[in-house]
Amino acid sequence: MQTITRTELPLPLLRRGKVRDVYDLGDALLMVATDRVSAFDVVLPQPVPRKGEVLTLISAWWFARTADVVPNHFLSVDPDAIAARYPQLAESRANWARRAMLVRRLQPFPVECVVRGYLAGSAWQEYRERGTLAGEPLPPGLVESARLEPPVFSPATKAEQGHDENIPFAEAERLLGAAEATRLRDASLALYTRGRELAERVGILVADTKFEFGRDADGTVRVMDEVLTPDSSRFWPADQYEPGHAQPSFDKQPLRDWLEERARRGEWNKQPPGPDLPDAVVQETSRRYQEVFRRLTGVALDDFPLHAPEAV
Numbered sequence: 633m634q635t636i637t638r639t640e641l642p643l644p645l646l647r648r649g650k651v652r653d654v655y656d657l658g659d660a661l662l663m664v665a666t667d668r669v670s671a672f673d674v675v676l677p678q679p680v681p682r683k684g685e686v687l688t689l690i691s692a693w694w695f696a697r698t699a700d701v702v703p704n705h706f707l708s709v710d711p712d713a714i715a716a717r718y719p720q721l722a723e724s725r726a727n728w729a730r731r732a733m734l735v736r737r738l739q740p741f742p743v744e745c746v747v748r749g750y751l752a753g754s755a756w757q758e759y760r761e762r763g764t765l766a767g768e769p770l771p772p773g774l775v776e777s778a779r780l781e782p783p784v785f786s787p788a789t790k791a792e793q794g795h796d797e798n799i800p801f802a803e804a805e806r807l808l809g810a811a812e813a814t815r816l817r818d819a820s821l822a823l824y825t826r827g828r829e830l831a832e833r834v835g836i837l838v839a840d841t842k843f844e845f846g847r848d849a850d851g852t853v854r855v856m857d858e859v860l861t862p863d864s865s866r867f868w869p870a871d872q873y874e875p876g877h878a879q880p881s882f883d884k885q886p887l888r889d890w891l892e893e894r895a896r897r898g899e900w901n902k903q904p905p906g907p908d909l910p911d912a913v914v915q916e917t918s919r920r921y922q923e924v925f926r927r928l929t930g931v932a933l934d935d936f937p938l939h940a941p942e943a944v
Contacts, residue, residue, distance in 0.1 A: 634726070635667045635679040635680075635681050636664075636666050636667050636679070636684060636727060636731065637666055637667060637668055637679045638653070638666060638668075639653045639664050639666065639724075639727050639728060640727075641653075641655055641662070641664070641721065641724050641727065641728065642720050642721070642723075642724065643655040643656065643657065643662065643718075643720070643721070644656040646661065650668060650670040650673075650675055651665055651666060651668050651669075651670065651683075651684070651687065651863065652664060652665050652666065653666060657718060657734075659737075660707060660734055660735060660736060660737060661734075661735050661736075661737055662714070662718075662721075662728070662732055662733070662734055662735075663688075663732065663733045663735055663857075664684070664727075664728050664731055664732045665683075665684035665685075665687040665688045665731045665732075665733075665858075666679070666684050666731070667679035667680055667681060667682070667683045667684045668683075669683060669884060669887065669917070671884060671887055671888050671891055671906070672888075672891065672902045674902065674903065674904050674905075674906045675904075675906065676887075676906040676907075676909055677905070677906060677907075677908050677909065678908065678909040678914050679914075680884070680887075680914055680917045680918050680921065681914070681915075681918045682918055682921065682922060682933060683917075683918065683921055684731035685730045685731050685933060686861070686862065686921045686922060686924075686925045686933065687731075687858055687861045687862075687863055688709060688730065688731050688732065688733050689709060689730065689925070689929075689933070689936050689938075689941070690860070690861050690862075690924075690925050690928065690929065691706075691733065691858045691859050691860075691861055692706060692709045692733065692941040693928070693929050693936075693941050693944060694827065694859040694860045694861075695855075695859060695941075696941045696942035697826070697830060697942070698823055698826050698827070698855070698859065701819075701822050701823055701826050702819045702822060702823055702853075702854070702855050703852055703853070703854045703855070704854050704855045704856065704859070705735040705736040705738055705846070705848075705854050705855070705856040706733065706735060706736075707733075707734040707735055707736060708733070708734045709730070709732070709733050709734070709938050709941065710938045710939045711725060711728075711729040711730070711732075711938065712939070713734075713939070714732065714734050717734075730938065735856070736848055736854065737848070737849070738846025738847060738848050738854055738856050739846050739847050739848075740844060740845070740846040740856065741808060741812070741816065741844070741845050741846060741847075742789070742790055742807060742808075743787050743788070743789065743790065743799075743804050743807060743808060743813075743816065744787065744788040744789070744790055744796050744842050744843075744844060745785070745787060745816050745817070745819075745820040745842060745843040745844065745845060746785070746786040746787065746788055746798075746820075746840065746841070746842045746843075747783050747784070747785055747786070747820050747821060747823075747824035747840060747841055747842075747843070748765070748780055748783060748784045748786050748839075748840040749779065749780055749783040749824065749828060749837075749838060749839060749840060750777055750778065750779055750780060750837065750839040750840065750866075750868075751765075751770075751774055751775075751776060751777060751778045751780060752776065752777055752839050752840060752866060752878070752879070753840070753866070754798065755784075755786065755798075755840070756776050756777075758798070759774060760776075765784055765786055765798075766786045766787070766788075766798040766799060766800050766801075767798075767799075767800040768784075768800060768801070770784075775875050775876045776875070776876060776877055776878065777839075777873075777874075777875045777876065777877065777878065777879050778875050779875070782821075783821060783824055783825070783828075785801065785817045785820055785821055786798055787799055787801060787803070787804040787813075787816075787817075788842075789807075801813065801817070804816075804817075815853060816845055816853075819843075819845065819853070819855065820843050823843060823855060823859070823860075824838065824841060827841065827859075827860045827865075830928075831860075831867070831928060832870065834927050834928060834930075835869060835870045835871060835927070836867050836868070836869065836870060836882070836924070836927060836928065837867070837868040837869075837870050837873055838860065838865055838866070838867060839865070839866035839867070839868050839879070839881075840865065840866050841860055841864055841865035841866075842864050842865075843855050843857075843859065843864075844856050844857040862882055862883040862884070862920070862921050862924050863883070863884075865883075866881055866883065867881060867882040867883060867924050868880065868881050868882075869882070882920050882921075882923060882924035882927075883920060883921075883924075884917050884920075884921075885920075886913055886916045886917055886920070887909065887913055887914075887917045890909070890910070890913045891906070891907070894907055929944050930944060931944055
């Protein structure tokens, strides 16, 4: 299977992110998820095979199952439909098929909408140090990986470079206005609740996730970018859940662990460029991405119906 680390399509390039290349189609956008992988905000030298396919197709699957909760920007992942609508893409099809999503143009809101259902990652670190999450107090006595009930909305600023920064809800209100901040909070919690319910049916806990929203030309607020992917979420196997410590996860944890060990040894300072990844780490990361895809959707990656993701 060919890995794709960079695309050069015959379209105006709108932006090239850590993972996605976004092209301007005039009336829409084409989001192409490459196999690039980042950790600690550093894009690493080796790609993860099929990662871009997983991110695109699992988002399509979720968009179909959450459209009744919150409108979204999804139009199509069907290569035949996309090439028919934009014939200039036909010759480069091998570079974007199965990893490209046709989406509506939106005006993004300048806030990341994070929902935390369990106390992990930076949230656990802040709680352990100050008893708060994004400056808001949490109940005393919580342990690492504790379930948060109800889930906590934890907004963050979008950083062009480096880490996003957690902010209090009051700061989100200042940035967006009180009514808009409340709307995004409620939409985020509703999406998380639907995602958690569907994932728990197949033995997966959604520890936390982040959403992005934008407004279309008609004024409709829609969820955009990716939804409930292993890049934007922590997925834990429910049968191994045990609060009080970090949990095994279906994401790039093997890669993070290997990099952390390099950093502990003084072999890497968590700054670009990233070190070369061993093939075993790359393949295990790819396996985990494909495994969570199969568990959630119920089909293998190769069997996903591109023409009708809602049918799976």
